[in-house]
Amino acid sequence: MNLDAQIESDGNMEYKIVLIAREDGEINDIALQTELAPGIARYMMGLGEKGGYCPKNFDWKWSVEKNQDAVWTGDVNAGLQLRFYDDKYERPLNTNFYHQKPLHMPVSWCNDGNGGIKLTTTGENMLVNAYSGKRAVKKGDRLYYYFNVLVTPFRTINTDKQWHDRYYHGYDFIDKTHDFGATVVNIHHATGINPFINYPFLRTKEMKAYIDGAHALDMKVKIYNTVRELTNSCVEIFALRSLNGEIFSKGKGGGYSWLQEHYDQDYIAAWFAYTVKDAAIVNTGVSRWHNYYMEGLDWLVKNVGIDGLYIDDLAFDRMSMKRVRKILNRTNPGAMIDLHSANQFNEKDGFANSANLYLEHFPYLDRLWFGEYFDYDMPPEFWIVEVSGIPYGLMGEMLWEGGNKWRGMIYGMTGRNPGYGVDNRPLWNFWDEVGLKGSEMIGYWVSDNPVKTGKERTLATVYRKMGQKAVISLATWEDQDAEVSLQIDWAKLGLDPAKVTLHAPAIENFQPEKTWKPGETITVPKGKGWLIVVE
Structure with missing residues (x-):
């Protein structure tokens, strides 16, 4: 057996175990077992279960149809996520595209469908058993049992920051936004100074002028910029296309007419912003394009003055997120990252839980915004696990149809201006009048x-x-x-x-x-x- 393990300050523990067969034989089972102390396994999400109370007994099997390889169970002040993979792991696509590049089933853990995960209540404790079942091995065979452990929460929640940072998600005159009472402006794509999705380099003079105006009013400006997809206005687009699938996922083509005329085939059509005729195609999970993204981000912070990122679902790994955070902090220590996600718990997305899917990134975020198709009529146990962010040391906002402002305040949340007619000014005024900051x-x-x-x-x-x-x-x-x-x-x-x-x-x-x-x-x-x- 070879073991390579490391632990980091953010609560991430990575274990890579390689088992090598010395001779032919039959194995009854190879498993990882751990036990949660009494009172810890109050809530659960993952493995096909929506966020809520942890079942007393639960059994799950691997399936390529499901974007499921991790389980989180715990309470507000203590929790554990376990994620299982092997040496062939590649980040799958998400947000409508999972089935076009699904999870690679880990040969070790999955074992042709014999593997799975069981949760079993034993007295007051919860036993987690990740098993792989019976198998035959030949001399020299190698089995790669990799797993990650995340300990939550990553930090204590910062309510004063929640009351102070007042978001406005829209491109408008900066004086108007300031008079509205906002302190943070998110500039989406398909807007005047950021028209092309994930390529904010063609209106930089206008963007800098806008940001300078915001800074003069003690406001911050964050921009939409990630790597899930890329605009057809990217200057390097055909050079990137020539790299034979390294940068862009292969697919059936289609989409906006320009894409079909110029790309022909072997791509996946993504977002199309009709107001600016901006058409995008889907990137692969992790590639050298991430290096371009990092260098571009560094340039934007230093030369344009952006105050952080609005990330619309995540298509890069934890290491990339660490790089993003370091780049922002080096030049702008007050820079912020907020993560938006549409609810991934549906057939197209492999019934994944957004919070579980992106949990490894949470130590580096400032706020959550979950999101389209989240049902705010779900019970409180769903809110606390999948919407609030509180068990992980974060706080958030609501999106879908404006959310429920009364239930939201139970978790320190509001909707986000100005979508769905949200106007937080009456609540903001109340916060100030009663002095909620400092409570x-x-x-x-x-x-x-x-x-x-x-x-x-x-x-x-x-x-x-x-x-x-x-x-x-x-x-x-x-x-x-x-x-x-x-x-x-x-x-x-x-x-x-x-x-x-x-x-x-x-x-x-x-x-x-x-x-x-x-x-x-x-x-x-x-x-x-x-x-x-x-x-």
């Missing part, structure tokens, strides 16, 4: 949360300023209005119940003004909630 977030998932509802589907998160005030965020997942009488541990808030009121100030398009006395019943409207100031 301590105590979520409903914390066992000794000082405010409890006594309900399973109506929950309370507290933003506490000890001895001064508290903001209680209430939201319900009930099928009807919920009646709750809050159970408050006043000592943990540092407040005297005889001297306080529970006041919900009027917040436009969120709640009317209302006041309660301690102990009075609060009606939480179906699908909504309250922000209640206690002082």
Whole structure:
């Protein structure tokens, strides 16, 4: 047996085990087994399961139809992801294109479909058994059992940063965006200063002028730029096409007429922005194009002044993300990266969980934006695992149809301006008026949360300023209005119940003004909630 292993500061552990047969023989099983301590395996995602409570017993088998090679299980303050692969691993395509370049089934772990993963509850512990089953080996055969371990969370959440960094996802006059109250602007592709997808080098003078104007107003500007696909306006496009599939994935062609006329075949048509007639084709997983991407990013930070990246699903590996983060930090230590992902849990994407798929990148991100097709009517256990980012040390925003602002505030989340008519200004004003910055977030998932509802589907998160005030965020997942009488541990808030009121100030398009006395019943409207100031 040969073992090569390393551990890094971000919680990533990589193990590469090579087993070499000394003689012909039959093997009953080769497996990796680990046990999670009591209370850790509260939630789970991966292996065909949506984020939620961890089942007591679970059995999964390898299948090339599924973009599934990892499982995360844990709680907010402790969790573990295990990912399994071998020496032939290549990053598959994602976001609508998985089946055109699916996972390579690891010969070791998969073993012609005999391998799988079992979760078994033993007393208070959870046993994880990644097995490969019976097999015959010949003398000299080598089996490559590789696996990665990620320990979560990667850091503590930074709520003050969440309250301060106010995003506007749109290209507009910078004075208008500043007056709106935003502090961070994301410039998407197919816009005046960034028209061509993943090739932001043809309007750099205009982009720099815009960014300089934003910096003068103490605002930051991030741009859409990744490597999942590449515009037909790329100057080097035909040179890259000549590299025989190294840079671009091969496929059936089609798409926008220009692509068919100039590329003929052997490509996968990707995004088409009709407003600027920008047509893209799909890149391969990892290639030398990543080096170009890194050098281009370095040039943009130094010469154009960008403040980070908006990444629309990830098509590069963890090592590339580390390089991106280092490039940004060297020149602009305050630069930010936010990750958007459409929900990958569908047939086209191999029923992958976005958070599980990209978890190795999370130590280097500043915010999540999940995303198209995420169902915000899913229960709280789905929110905490797949939407909020909190178990991994991140916070996020909602996208699809604007999200649910009442449930979002349970996790410190809003929608993102201005899509789907989202206007966060009333909430931003409330945050400032009550002084949410500097408060301590105590979520409903914390066992000794000082405010409890006594309900399973109506929950309370507290933003506490000890001895001064508290903001209680209430939201319900009930099928009807919920009646709750809050159970408050006043000592943990540092407040005297005889001297306080529970006041919900009027917040436009969120709640009317209302006041309660301690102990009075609060009606939480179906699908909504309250922000209640206690002082």
